[in-house]
Amino acid sequence: MTPFLQVKNLQHIYSTGTPFEHVALEDVSFSVERGEFIGIIGHTGSGKSTLVQHLNGLLKPTAGSVILDGKDIWSDKALTRQCRFKVGLVFQYPEYQLFEETVYKDIAFGPKNMGLDNAEIDRRVRKAAGFVGISEQQLESSPFDLSGGQKRRVAIAGVIAMEPEILILDEPTAGLDPESREEILQNIDAYRKAQNATVMMVSHSMSDVARITQRLLVMNGSHLVMDGTPAEIFNRAQELTDMGLDIPEVTRVFLRLRQMGMDVPNVYTVSDAAQVLFSMKGGRIDA
Amino acid sequence: MSKAISVEHLSYSYPGVDDTPGVAVFEDISLTVEDGSFVAVLGSNGCGKSTLAKQFNAILLPCGGKVYICGMDTSDEERLIAVRRSVGMVFQNPDNQIVANVVEEDVAFGPENLGVASPVIRQRVDNALRQVGMYEYREHAPHLLSGGQKQRVAIAGIIAMEPKCIVLDEPTAMLDPQGRKEVMDTILALNAQKGITVVLITHHMDEAAMAQRVVVLSNGRIAADGTPAEVFSQVDLLHSIRLASPETVELCYELNRKGFSLPLDKLSVEECAQALYDAIKA
Numbered sequence: 001m002t003p004f005l006q007v008k009n010l011q012h013i014y015s016t017g018t019p020f021e022h023v024a025l026e027d028v029s030f031s032v033e034r035g036e037f038i039g040i041i042g043h044t045g046s047g048k049s050t051l052v053q054h055l056n057g058l059l060k061p062t063a064g065s066v067i068l069d070g071k072d073i074w075s076d077k078a079l080t081r082q083c084r085f086k087v088g089l090v091f092q093y094p095e096y097q098l099f100e101e102t103v104y105k106d107i108a109f110g111p112k113n114m115g116l117d118n119a120e121i122d123r124r125v126r127k128a129a130g131f132v133g134i135s136e137q138q139l140e141s142s143p144f145d146l147s148g149g150q151k152r153r154v155a156i157a158g159v160i161a162m163e164p165e166i167l168i169l170d171e172p173t174a175g176l177d178p179e180s181r182e183e184i185l186q187n188i189d190a191y192r193k194a195q196n197a198t199v200m201m202v203s204h205s206m207s208d209v210a211r212i213t214q215r216l217l218v219m220n221g222s223h224l225v226m227d228g229t230p231a232e233i234f235n236r237a238q239e240l241t242d243m244g245l246d247i248p249e250v251t252r253v254f255l256r257l258r259q260m261g262m263d264v265p266n267v268y269t270v271s272d273a274a275q276v277l278f279s280m281k282g283g284r285i286d287a
Numbered sequence: 288m289s290k291a292i293s294v295e296h297l298s299y300s301y302p303g304v305d306d307t308p309g310v311a312v313f314e315d316i317s318l319t320v321e322d323g324s325f326v327a328v329l330g331s332n333g334c335g336k337s338t339l340a341k342q343f344n345a346i347l348l349p350c351g352g353k354v355y356i357c358g359m360d361t362s363d364e365e366r367l368i369a370v371r372r373s374v375g376m377v378f379q380n381p382d383n384q385i386v387a388n389v390v391e392e393d394v395a396f397g398p399e400n401l402g403v404a405s406p407v408i409r410q411r412v413d414n415a416l417r418q419v420g421m422y423e424y425r426e427h428a429p430h431l432l433s434g435g436q437k438q439r440v441a442i443a444g445i446i447a448m449e450p451k452c453i454v455l456d457e458p459t460a461m462l463d464p465q466g467r468k469e470v471m472d473t474i475l476a477l478n479a480q481k482g483i484t485v486v487l488i489t490h491h492m493d494e495a496a497m498a499q500r501v502v503v504l505s506n507g508r509i510a511a512d513g514t515p516a517e518v519f520s521q522v523d524l525l526h527s528i529r530l531a532s533p534e535t536v537e538l539c540y541e542l543n544r545k546g547f548s549l550p551l552d553k554l555s556v557e558e559c560a561q562a563l564y565d566a567i568k569a
Binding site: 020042043044045092093096147148149171174175176177178179180204206207244245246248249250252253256257260262270271273274277278280281 | 330331332333379380428431433434435436457460461462463464465466467490492493529530531533534535537538541542545547556557559560563564567
């Protein structure tokens, strides 16, 4: 069976033939199925953003290919255009891209560009707003009167309204407080489940990716260096640290406990850590 | 000891459009920041952190009460330039702060505006770029740098003006762990070695834990103020205002709800592991 999205030996070189020539991606290959929730991690300059911009045809590979539903997205112009609707990309700080008079119009911009009729646009705007927790009342207000967290939701809704089969988000929780961070992650996951969509999330927050994704891709020095479940990836904690990445604090606490001679597994969320320690006490604490 | 920043009964509302009433951010807030200290300001989105920061170099002026910077009243127009020279601001998005086509020219922009002599500018720019680890990029074009590198250039631009106080509004929000560490190391060094007063607005609890003092804002009021250990041990309070403690404290808190009785002021991984070890082995 052909995978839903396949990236084959992808290479990208910026500013070829200038003194600023820079290889951003080298021989990157992986494939993705419908409904997967994938985290992409790697330090600044490792090629994460360059990679995701290839997945909806914003950048053209200098070598290798991106294959969506069995077809190379660059093999003909119609396919490239189609891929931009099938694969929705939410950039870093998307709230800076809001421009319309009302929240409704802003969310409707994408579906309108797709040439949908008004009834369908209306359905999609309301559904997308529902996913990100924007109320009916807020739809008629100016996006510029909203708080930072709400603006972020509106911007994400604008992409969700195009009902992409693959939703890619670059740092969707940067600059938000812990509570809003959790809410937005849950919103995104709700969209994934409802549409059986694939979600790929670029993030520096190891705790976020550990908690919510099922699979992690680790980029380092233009290469894809790891591909596995969060448990498999965080088992290689030392390698991650060497790459300039951070591991969740609870994971480090447990590594330390192991050094101290305690027999504890790898954990990467606070609730798992608490559960492990609780059961070590026999699941019962005498107060 | 003099106060770098002194806020006295500050009230501030954003003006309304047409006839609509303005949005009140602060009604009566007072806060002092000692010279040479390192204060972190925490708060959920929309609590007034950035509005407060903008009061510190007179981008915004009080509607009521006073803000003094090194003893100067920010609403005194004659002191405006002196106030802005005393407080350097670094914002969240480096793209909005870079003005020149070459890194070193960008860093020189501030001191040039202050009328600093050319040879001194050269020296300040080089020093500032070294301090943020961007010296080797001095002849690069800023738009080709990564977000983390741009942010360090923006910080260098502020350092080159040699302000008494630096206010950073979520300077690491866009950076990776390595970039965050570099920026935090830079901030800590500026504070420790050069005695620059630092006000750091952040959503990263582990960054706030590096400060000498943590101030928590909620709905335009100060909800907590103390050392990192004092503030982060108030887990229930923090949760009630949409914040969290570092994972180390959250883990102990979670276990306490299951019947453990762990201390909530063990912020570092080392201390936390020790406390857990003792509790399990007991």
